[in-house]
Amino acid sequence: MTANTAVEIIPNKLYWISDKSPPRNQKNSFYFCIDDELVYQPFCNDFGPLNLGMMYKFCVELEKLVKPSANTYKIYHYTSLNLQKRSNAAFLMGAFQIVVLKKSAKEAWSPFTILPPFIEFRDAGYGGCTYKCSVYHCLRGLEKGIELGWFNYQKFNLQEYEFYEKVENGDWNWIIPGKILAFASPSPEAFDESGLKMWTPEDYSTLYKRIGVTAIVRLNNKTYEAERFTKNGIRHYDLYFLDGSVPSDNIIQDFLRIAETEKAIAVHCKAGLGRTGTLIGIYVMKHYNFPAPDFIGWIRICRPGSILGPQQQFLIEIESSCKKWKIEGKKSKSKLIKSEENKYSMSPEEHYVSLNGDHGQAERLLSAKKSNQSSPSTPLMPNKSPSPNRASSQTPNSPLKPKTQASNIFSKNSVRNITPNLARSIYSRKSYILK
Structure with missing residues (x-):
């Protein structure tokens, strides 16, 4: 099959296509394109997958269009031949099938296997990347997250998710809702050198006590006094x-002991991405x-940019040890054994970083995230305390005011070949999805 072959998702209803130009003059059909509507914010050369909020927006809006009562037209999700856009668009359509159509990841990905291969996602690091994260891996991860109850389509709070992922609003995300969240290192001061509002240990303490976090685990250099948490009733390790490096056996066992003892923990390194994601x-x-x-x-998907460089291969290598530890129970004293079957072997550069670290990596990641999020538009501030059962959250004190205007992600510039009646039905709807 060629790259521009249309993939049938719902018979006679929904299709996915990648081509140099959109499908035109198709009888009783229209297409939409979100290549410029839902855009990944890179740290460096990374380009996806799109995050949980964008995935949710896509699913909600597309679900409206494919309802039997909505219209009798064939719908094409069109994406360009840009390799990065193509992979992200395929991820979104695969996610829609898992979340809305209740298909397995294997079933959702099956229609795409007839097409030329999709470019795989890479890490957010500045060096080379020998490990590749496929679209199918992301869909399988989403499927597993839903199976474990970590993502609930009906209860997901988009406003909370988009608000708290921002640097000035705490920069944190649930990875295991109600049990483990990842966040960037608290700031010793309320504002950084550019005047951007930053979250201090006191800011986090107020929020974390409300959502049931009992302990902080710090993985980076000391930049604040632990007492600023402990005096507020939150333990600190x-x-x-x-x-940029990988943890020792002792660090791993200490982390597991803490996570297995505490009710809920908040884990951070400098950027809350590499070391944090690895231990989680x-x-x-x-x-x-x-x-x-x-x-x-x-x-x-939950926290873009997580796990970098040799940390990727390291997790692959120790997966069998982790399974063995579960069988042995909490008192396991088995040493870490790395698998010899890892097809994603580290490059010499990655092996060096695994032992000696990547000095300045976290600062580069934080700088990139601040730059990406410097847009004047700000998501709606939540009105309720965040639920630990959602992959999202809430802030204690913020000067932000709620937005009242919402818009459809399928903008008028992204939809074509629509009859006047269908256009009216799409744009007359009041969507609660925020741009």
Whole structure:
């Protein structure tokens, strides 16, 4: 099959196509394109997958269009031949099938296997990347997350998710709702050198006590006094290891002990991406039988940029050890054994970083995220306290005011070949999805 072959998702109703130009003059049909509506914000050379909020927007809006009562037209989700856009568009359509049509990841991906291969996602690092995260891995991670109750389509709070992922609003995300969240290192001061509002330990303490977090785990250098958490009734642990590197056996066992003892923990390194995601991944593999490639897909959907460089191969290598630890129970003293069957072997550069770290990596990631989020538009501030049962959250004190205007992600510029009546039906709807 060629790249521009239309893939049938719902017989005689919904199709997916990638081509140099949109499908035109198709009888009783129209197409939409979200290539410029839902856009990944890169840290460096990474380009996806699109995050949980964007995926949710896509599913909600497309679900409206494919309802039997909505129209009798064939719908084409069109994407260009840009390799990066093509992979993200395929991920969205696969996610729609899993979330809305209740298909398995294997069933959702099956229609795409007749097409030329899709470019695989890479990490957010600045060096080379030998590990590749496929669209299928991301779909399997999403499927597993739904199976475990970590994403609930009916209860997901988009406003909370979009609000708290921003640097000035705490920069944090649930990875295991109600159990483990990832966040960037708290700031010792309320504002950074550019005047951007930053969250201090006191800001986090107020919120975390409300949502049931009982302990903080710090993985980076000391930048604030632990007492700023403990005096507010939140325990604090230090498990330092080098930025960009992989954790030692002792660090891993200490982290597992903490996570298994505390009710809910908030984990951070400098950026809350690499070291943080790696240790959370080890806990998840041990306790939930979550394959490493699928977890890397899941955490990047929840918190883009997570797990970098050699940390990717490291999780693949130790997956079998994590499963063994679960069988042995909490008192396991088995040493870490790396699998010899890892097809994603580290490059010499990655092996060096795994031992010696990547100095300055976290600062580069934070700088990129601040730059990406410097847009004047701000998501709606939540009105309720965040629920630990949602992959989202809430802030204590913020000067932001709620937006009242919402808009459809399928903008008039993205939809074509629509009859006047169908156009009116699409744009007359009041959508609660925010841009």
